[in-house]
Structure formats: structure tokens, C-alpha cells
Amino acid sequence: MEWDPSRFFRPEGSPSPYALLMLNQPINERAFTVLSQHASYIICADGGANRLFDMMKAQGKESTEPRQYGNKYKHVFLKIQGVKHSDLHITQLPDKIIGDLDSIRPSVRQHYEKLNVSVVKDPDQYSTDFTKCLKYLNSHASEIIQSPRKQKVATSRTGQEAISTNESCSVPSPKLEIVILGGLGGRVDQAFSQIHHLYMMTQTQRQLQASSSSQDVSPGAGGNLYLISEESISFVLQEGKNIILTPRTNRPPESETTGSGLSPDEAGDSDGPSSCSEREYYFEENIGIIPLSAPASITTHGFEWDVEDWHTEIGGQISTSNHIRADKVEVSTNVPVLFTAELAQRLKRA
Structure with missing residues (x-):
């Protein structure tokens, strides 16, 4: 999806x-x-x-x-x-x-x-x-x-x-x-x-x-x-593979990151995060993936800290303050989970 x-x-x-x-x-x-x-x-x-x-x-x-x-x-x-x-x-x-x-x-x-x-x-x-x-x-x-x-x-x-x-x-x-x-x-x-x-x-x-x-x-x-x-936009990812488009994210240049875990084609075409002015950003780099109704097993690509078949639940481990590192990121999950991304500064409530 x-x-x-x-x-x-x-x-x-x-x-x-x-x-x-x-x-x-x-x-x-x-x-x-x-x-x-x-x-x-x-x-x-x-x-x-x-x-x-x-x-x-x-x-x-x-x-x-x-x-x-x-x-x-x-x-x-x-x-x-x-x-x-x-x-x-x-x-x-x-x-x-x-x-x-x-x-x-x-x-x-x-x-x-x-x-x-x-x-x-x-x-x-x-x-x-x-x-x-x-x-x-x-x-x-x-x-x-x-x-x-x-x-x-x-x-x-x-x-x-x-x-x-x-x-x-x-x-x-x-x-x-x-x-x-x-x-x-x-x-x-x-x-x-x-x-x-x-x-x-x-x-x-x-x-x-x-x-x-x-x-x-x-x-x-x-x-x-x-x-x-x-300060955020949030939505509920569904069971299976979820592809999330995240262009114009205010993130460090690719040379300063550890890599997205995606191939160039998978990551999406981009002029690089530094090519946008502050007035053009849609998102800041911070995201969270929160299990809601049940424990979840997630696999991610395109973030600073990617995981594979990672167990997450309230009362256990949860993914907060991770960072977007590609213009297209992926989250695979076995149950619905909440995905939340930080809005760019220009879009936050004054």
C-alpha cells in the first residue's frame, strides 16, 4: 500500500x-x-x-x-x-x-x-x-x-x-x-x-x-x-508492505548519513535534501512507529535505524525519534501500526 x-x-x-x-x-x-x-x-x-x-x-x-x-x-x-x-x-x-x-x-x-x-x-x-x-x-x-x-x-x-x-x-x-x-x-x-x-x-x-x-x-x-x-501528520499503516513518500524532508545531506537501506530506484529521484529551502520543506526528519491494538513485528527501510522482524509493543520496545533518510521509505508490519511524521517548521502551529 x-x-x-x-x-x-x-x-x-x-x-x-x-x-x-x-x-x-x-x-x-x-x-x-x-x-x-x-x-x-x-x-x-x-x-x-x-x-x-x-x-x-x-x-x-x-x-x-x-x-x-x-x-x-x-x-x-x-x-x-x-x-x-x-x-x-x-x-x-x-x-x-x-x-x-x-x-x-x-x-x-x-x-x-x-x-x-x-x-x-x-x-x-x-x-x-x-x-x-x-x-x-x-x-x-x-x-x-x-x-x-x-x-x-x-x-x-x-x-x-x-x-x-x-x-x-x-x-x-x-x-x-x-x-x-x-x-x-x-x-x-x-x-x-x-x-x-x-x-x-x-x-x-x-x-x-x-x-x-x-x-x-x-x-x-x-x-x-x-x-x-x-506538529505532526499521523496515519495508520495496514498489515503488509507500506510505502510512504517523504520528499522534501529536512534531513542531512546523504554524505552525512549512514545510508537508507534502499537502492537509488527504491529511494526515489531527488536533488538531495540540501536542495530545498526552509520554505519548501514538507517534513522534518523525525518519525515514530507505534503499535496500537496488539504487539507488532516490523521491518523498515529508508530510515537512519532500520530493523528487520523487530518486535514492538506498548510495555516493551517502541520506535520513536527515528530519522527519515530517503524520499521513499518502507514499513512492513503484521498488524496495523500508527505512523507519525514531524511537520516542517513552516507547517507547525504558531
Whole structure:
């Protein structure tokens, strides 16, 4: 299985569609600024709407115009007219707010409803606001991939195309990936809850992928989940061989490392880590591989300290503070494990 966490930070945007899910946690503003530019859909889990509103208000960018052509097409129209992206006064409206609505402030709800943002109450007490949002994204994945926001993104990449509603604006990838903005630096119980839900929901996504031929499953459902916190991006590797693309990592020149354990072809083409400026890095070199539900046996390639058939478990040995040494790394495991990589300094929460 291949993972490409770098795709979300590329200036040209991700080659595949993704939704941005905002939890009721402190927002990594720097990451949000980059991620929101190319997201196909932005959804807030209940109190996540408070976080988004407060962040935008603090930046003087809270939306005041109703959702018609406002956010979704402003970039396109102005770009066609030759207005530079840096000259725009960018605002962000969520596409949907979902939850039991016990956390969203009445004033925030009223603000977004006036701007034609859909606010949906889901009273189910047996699921969290996180899982309610994920359920919605999976059931509407196909239409989200074809959504106006996605059309805007596809158009803004070239700056030459007119707004279109035909299939040429869609992205070839059949799965809607989901990037979750949350925090792991606050209460410990909430941090564990997020990791727990990331693990559980990743297994749900795998089941949806396996059932993708069923008429009951949206064609775009079952995409990968990525959790972005204050300083890291984390995701759950699956049983078997996992290839993780890690270009533009802030790591020492190859002459100063002990080798990646991969051949040049396996490691990927690169101009070398020193060829990037600080503003171009996606990751710092630090990573961790953490067993979650059971002890694991892992084999790695492309890190400073590679291992083979290495037993890891909570209460025993775990792999933390290892270092990326290639633009493509590998982790083979007999059970799902958490992989976490440190974001570049420019993408960390201020």
C-alpha cells in the first residue's frame, strides 16, 4: 500500500481529492492555510465551527458574504481577471457543519446559517461528532469529488480554464481522502481518543474499500485518513508492505548519513535534501512507529535505524525519534501500526 502525505502540502495541490474535517480542537493555522487552498470539501464537527470562526475572526478574515459565488468561485473569477493570489482577501466558509450541536455557539451557528452554510443536527448518542462527519463524507464522497469547490480547485491550478460543470473538472482518483485537523497537545484523554478514533475509522475505511463494488457504497468512499495535529501528520499503516513518500524532508545531506537501506530506484529521484529551502520543506526528519491494538513485528527501510522482524509493543520496545533518510521509505508490519511524521517548521502551529 502506498501513502503520500506530502501531496497535501504541494503548491500545485493534491493530485487526488480530499476533504478537510475540522474537530473541536485548537487549529494548526499554518497547516490549515495550505490545506484549505486545495480541499474539495470543508466540514466542521460541531464545535469545530467555533474554532474555524474564531481563527478567521482573529485574522480579520471572517466571511460576511452569503455562499453563492463567494468563496467557492472568488479565486477563479479574480484569477481570470489577472488578480494575483497574494492580493486576494481570502476567507473560508465550511461546506457543512454536522453534530449533535451541543458545542457550537449560538452566535456562530447563526453567523454561518446567514451565510447559507448547511448546519445539520445528528442526535445519535452512540456516535461522536467525528464519526458523524466521517459517515457523511463517505455517503456523499462521489458528489463531493464533483463539487463546485473541487471545480474551483481544478480551475485555479491552471488559471486558464473557465468554470465548468462537466467531468473534465473531476480528479481521476476514485477515493476521497480525508484530512483531519485536530490537536494532540492538550488533554491526554482527548489525545488518546483521537488516536483511538483514527485507528477505528481507518479500519472502517478499509472495509468500505473492500465493499466498493456494492451499490450501497458511494464510489468515492473509503479513502485514507490523515490526522494533522500541532506538529505532526499521523496515519495508520495496514498489515503488509507500506510505502510512504517523504520528499522534501529536512534531513542531512546523504554524505552525512549512514545510508537508507534502499537502492537509488527504491529511494526515489531527488536533488538531495540540501536542495530545498526552509520554505519548501514538507517534513522534518523525525518519525515514530507505534503499535496500537496488539504487539507488532516490523521491518523498515529508508530510515537512519532500520530493523528487520523487530518486535514492538506498548510495555516493551517502541520506535520513536527515528530519522527519515530517503524520499521513499518502507514499513512492513503484521498488524496495523500508527505512523507519525514531524511537520516542517513552516507547517507547525504558531
